Every structure is written in structure tokens, then in C-alpha cells.
Amino acid sequence: MPLFAPLGGLRLRQATGLAATLLPMSSLALLLQHDVARLYPSFGQDLTAVVLGAVIIMELTGPLAVQWGLRFAGESAPEAPRAPAGAVLER
Numbered sequence: 001m002p003l004f005a006p007l008g009g010l011r012l013r014q015a016t017g018l019a020a021t022l023l024p025m026s027s028l029a030l031l032l033q034h035d036v037a038r039l040y041p042s043f044g045q046d047l048t049a050v051v052l053g054a055v056i057i058m059e060l061t062g063p064l065a066v067q068w069g070l071r072f073a074g075e076s077a078p079e080a081p082r083a084p085a086g087a088v089l090e091r
Contacts, residue, residue, distance in 0.1 A: 017073025020065045029055055 005015030033051040037044025070076040 014073045014075075017069035017071075017075065020069030020072065025058075 005012050008015070010018070029051055033044075033047055036047055067076075
């Protein structure tokens with residue numbers, strides 16, 4: 001829960017949406033994991049398994065979380081209705 005949203009001038013709904021859109025920031029986790037594995041080789045293997053599992057989950061759920069976060073915060077337009085497949089559009 002974004003506790004410091006009022007200090008940043010964000011509504012709680014906007015801050016929650018922003019938090020969801022930041023989920024796919026996995027490259028930073030991989031870099032930090034690599035540094036820890038180099039400094040502590042015995043601990044690095046266990047950490048690699050945990051971090052890679054979390055990164056895979058975030059990469060799969062990240063785009064959905066971004067879409068949800070933007071819609072939840074009211075920062076994206078609603079999806080336009082689509083014509084059925086094979087329909088002829090009149091001009």
C-alpha cells in the first residue's frame with residue numbers, strides 16, 4: 001500500500017496504480033543478484049534460484065499489472081469497441 005502517496009501529491013488510487021506499473025523492474029533484481037553471487041559464492045546459488053523464480057513470475061504478470069495499474073489510476077483511455085471479424089465497415 002502506498003503510504004507516502006499524499007506527500008508526493010498523488011491520490012491513493014494513482015499511487016496504487018503506479019505501484020502496479022513498477023512490477024516489471026526485474027533487470028535491477030538480476031544485477032543485484034549477480035553482485036551478491038560474486039561477493040558470496042556459497043550464498044549466491046541459493047539466491048539465484050529465488051531471484052530467477054521471482055523474475056519469471058514478474059515477467060509473466062508484469063504487462064498485465066501495468067495495464068491494470070494504468071486503468072485503475074484513470075491514466076488510460078477505455079478500450080474502443082471492435083468490429084466483429086469479417087464485418088464490413090461503412091464509411
